[in-house]
Amino acid sequence: MNELARKVESLLFLSNQPVTEMALAEACEVELELVEEAVAELEAELAPGRRGLILRRVGGGLILASDPESEVAARRLLSKPRTPPLTQAQAETLAIVAYLQPVARPEIARIRGVSSESAVGSLSERGLIEEAGRSRFGAAIYRTSPLFEKVFGLDGIDALPDPTRFDPTPDDEREIRERLLAAGEQRSEA
């Protein structure tokens, strides 16, 4: 590998975000064409099956990733699955997704009365909720995952307990949704 290809490999190794060829060229203070050549060389070196690393193009940039073949071993070595207690924001968000699923992100925000991005993000990252498509307006729609049912010891979503403090009239799900939205609107006005 030539010096520039080595340098590109170093830079991609150190960066945990995708890096564009332009950014690589600027960092190495060379012409873009040279970087493109170097990337091609590196790409050939890291072709699947050759090394433990692979070169991926993600969102217009380049990123090094580990070979998926090693995932099981990596999990054994590194994975310390975390199941920390849920924060109130996470519990509320998860409850909304669990009881109303599928539910779009703006609806979660309306019910909680606050933007719920960070809670949705951490629940997705932990694999408790997952995207189930997009709404007509392009908003992500969420549902709970199979992992959710296992970590809550639920035999299916129907096994969720009745919401506590909820009056016992046999309200249907639609009514819960409306009541949640109504309460949420009052919250965001307050």
Place this chain on the structure above:
Amino acid sequence: MNELARKVESLLFLSNQPVTEMALAEACEVELELVEEAVAELEAELAPGRRGLILRRVGGGLILASDPESEVAARRLLSKPRTPPLTQAQAETLAIVAYLQPVARPEIARIRGVSSESAVGSLSERGLIEEAGRSRFGAAIYRTSPLFEKVFGLDGIDALPDPTRFDPTPDDEREIRERLLAAGEQRSEA
């Protein structure tokens, strides 16, 4: 590269900490000897000057590092300036902690002749030393941290230069002794 060597490379890529060969063997569910062979293969592949990555033995384990050749470009890309060099006070204090660890703060002060609070503070802040409890008299006791070994590229504390290298020479001793005692004589003779 064979499959196991590729796997080892993947695992080292994913881990931010040095990994022992034993841990690699357990993760890959193979015999230690096989991992050692794979590491040898990887070591040859990543010998300095061949790739952008270098395999290093640090802190009792293996870790991937970028080639120092790409340091300037990497700092530019990640906009990470170099940390300042060690000051003399920090270097002396670090030497005392490294060679005498665990060592209490008053002992550091006794050797250096000055209270070494700020040096101890900045070394702790840099993560190079850490508290390892309290002495009977309540003084903080320090030792070097795992980061120290990583930053200094040491495969464990035993890899520090042999302390006898710093033994004062008989000349040093004679010089000091004369300086302490001879002034009066010289002057009275003069």
Place this chain on the structure above:
Amino acid sequence: MATRLDLDLDLDLDVFIGPFDLLLSIVLREEISLLEVELGEIVALYVTRLEEQGELELEVATEFLVLVAALLELKSRLMLPGAEDDLSEMEPAEAVEELVARMLEYRRYRDAGRELKDHFESQRGFLYRSAPLPPELRRVEVETAEKVYEPEQLAAALGDLLEPPPRPDLSHMRATVSLRRRLSAVRSVLMSRPVFDFDDEFGSEDRMTQAVTIFALLDLYKKGEADWEQSESCGPITVRRSQAGQAGLAQTA
């Protein structure tokens, strides 16, 4: 390391005037007792000299300070009651040995520090990756996952969300009282009764309403519609419809 021990410092103390190293030899020969030497003054002089040379970085130990610190320790041992017997017998040679040992010990770490410093520089080109694990490795695997959360937590959270929020507490906000309304309130009383006692009519209102009513009275007085009097401070206020006010009141009505 070929750095010579630097002990050059001119002293001007009560017991001694001259260079520090001379004092040191004299002390070590026990011609002056260490107990009589003001070590603090010596340090102060040394620090002043460093400052004059623009080198004042107190964290930087120098052999000079190591030596003074060692002397200080010897001196404090001399001053300890009871310890004196042992130490008064300390031969000058022993004190010298102790000082030499301390100086040599310091040199050892000074030199090791220099080497560590160089080593640090030589290693700074190696950079390590610090990236979080990919998300799939941070997650619990479905197959091995166990129950860790209580579903009741979700039921409770949803219950909280179903509860409409409590009505906002507005007690900290001041209710507004309209001057116009108070004007018409006073006028309507004046219509039915030409003379009245303020407290009888408005004493049951809250303080704010009473205050605005007083403003209304002031306004009516200015317009010539009403007179009022209070014979003593904080006493009753008598309000009286004025002659000139008749016409106005009639109009308003």
